[in-house]
Ligand SMILES: Nc1ncnc2c1ncn2[C@@H]1O[C@H](COP(=O)(O)OP(=O)(O)O)[C@@H](O)[C@H]1O
C-alpha cells in the first residue's frame with residue numbers, strides 16, 4: 001500500500017528560450033517540486049538562431065518526469081497534480097507535418113534576424129501595392145498603419161509570419177508540405193500542446209491567443225485569424241491552428257507520468273509573468289529579464305496603440321467567451337543572453353552570476369557603452385540594421401568595465417522602454433516589478449535602479465512566469481477557488497516578501513549617462529547598410 005500523501009497541487013511547464021522547467025505549486029505558490037534543464041541553441045550563421053522542436057519536446061517530457069519523481073520523494077502522490085498549464089517563449093516558429101506529426105525543419109527562434117530581407121520585401125509591398133482592408137487599399141505609411149491597427153505590431157523580423165514566409169521560401173520540405181496542405185504551423189505552445197495531448201494520433205492543432213497575437217496573422221480586435229493578413233503573407237488557411245483562450249480545459253494528457261491530468265492553461269511567457277505578478281488590471285506593469293527583457297503594462301480591455309515604438313498585445317482571455325485584456329509591451333531582444341555570450345563565447349566569466357562580482361569590482365564603466373544589438377534593436381528603436389557595438393574603449397578598459405557596461409545596457413534599454421510607456425499610457429511608473437533569471441543578480445538590479453532612477457521591486461518567489469500559467473490552469477478548473485477575473489481570489493497567492501533596490505544616483509548623473517547611451521545607440525544603428533529584398 002502506498003504511503004504517499006494525497007494533496008492538491010498545480011503544475012506549470014515553462015518552456016523558455018534557454019531552458020525548460022516544470023514546477024509544482026501549492027495554493028500559496030510554494031514550490032513543492034521542480035526540475036529544470038537547459039537545451040541546445042543552434043547559431044548556424046550570423047544572426048541565425050534555431051531550436052530543434054523534438055529536443056524541446058523531449059526536454060519537456062524529461063522535466064515533467066523528474067519533477068513528478070521529486071514530488072513523490074517529497075511524499076506526495078502524483079495524482080495530487082490536479083491540472084497543468086504551459087507557458088512559453090513566444091514567436092519562435094515551428095512547422096510540422098500533419099501526416100507524421102514530425103517537425104519539417106528546425107524552429108526559427110524569436111530573436112533570429114535572418115529575415116531582414118523578408119521585412120524589406122513586405123515594406124516595399126506596402127509602399128507599392130498596399131494592403132486591402134474592407135475593400136479599401138491602404139498604401140505606404142497608411143498601409144503600415146493598417147497593419148498596426150489589425151495586429152498591434154510593426155513589420156519586424158521578430159514576428160512569426162515573417163519567419164514562416166522565409167521557411168516556406170527557403171526550405172524545400174517546408175514548401176512542399178505547404179503546397180500539399182500537409183503543413184502545420186505553430187508557435188511553441190501550439191507544438192507543446194499538440195504533443196502533450198497525444199501527438200499525431202490524438203493531438204490537437206491549437207494556438208492560444210496571447211501567442212497568436214505575436215504572429216502578425218491575428219486580428220487583435222476580433223481575436224480571429226484575419227483573411228486579409230493570410231492573403232498579404234500568402235499562406236494557405238490549412239496551416240493555421242484552431243484558436244483557444246488562455247484559460248480553459250483543452251483536453252486531458254493521455255499518457256506519461258501525468259496521465260489523465262487536464263491541460264488548463266496556455267500563455268506566452270511574458271503574459272504569463274504579467275498574470276503571475278497579478279498585474280491583471282489597467283495600469284499595472286512588470287518587467288521580466290530572461291534571455292530578453294519584456295516590460296508589459298496592462299491596459300485593461302482597451303487596446304492602446306503606441307506612438308513611441310511599443311507593441312499592443314493580448315494580455316489574456318479567460319475562457320472562449322471571456323473578455324480580452326490587452327497590454328502595451330516593450331520588447332528588448334538581448335538581456336540575459338548578453339551575459340550568456342560573455343560566458344560562452346567570450347569566456348570573460350564562468351557562470352552567469354559571476355558577472356555581478358566582475359562588474360562590481362569597478363565602480364563605473366569608465367566611459368564604456370555596450371549596445372547589445374545582436375539581432376538588431378527591437379523596442380523602442382525597431383532597427384534591424386543595428387548591430388552590437390562596444391564603444392568608448394581605451395587601454396584602461398578591462399573585462400570588468402565590459403561586464404558593467406553589459407548590465408548598464410540592460411538598464412538603459414529598460415529606461416528607453418519606460419520613457420515610451422509613460423508617453424503612450426500617460427501615466428508615470430513609480431517602481432518596477434521584476435523577475436526572470438537575470439534578477440538573481442543583486443548588482444544587476446542595483447544598476448537598473450541607478451540608471452533608471454526608479455525603485456526596483458524583486459519578489460522573493462520570482463518564478464512568476466510559471467506561476468502565471470499555474471494560476472490560469474487552476475482557474476480553468478476552479479482549483480483553490482482561483483478565478484483570474486476576480487483578483488481577490490488570488491490574495492493568498494505568493495505573499496512572501498520582496499527586496500527593494502533604490503537609485504543611488506543623482507538626476508544629473510543619470511542624464512549624463514543617458515546622453516552617452518543615446519550617442520552609442522546612434523552609432524550602432526543602420527550599421528548593416530543594404531538589405532536585399
Ligand atoms: N545571477 C545572475 N545574474 C545575472 N544574470 C543571470 C543570473 N543567473 C542567470 N542569469 C541570466 O538569466 C538568463 C536566464 O533566465 P531565464 O528567466 O531562465 O530565461 P528564459 O526564460 O529566457 O529561458 C540567462 O540568459 C542568464 O544569463
Ligand SMILES: O=P(O)(O)OC[C@H](O)CO
Pocket residue numbers: 015016017018088089090091110268269270290291292293331
Ligand atoms: O525566453 P524569454 O523569457 O526570454 O522570453 C522570450 C519571449 O517570449 C520572446 O518574445
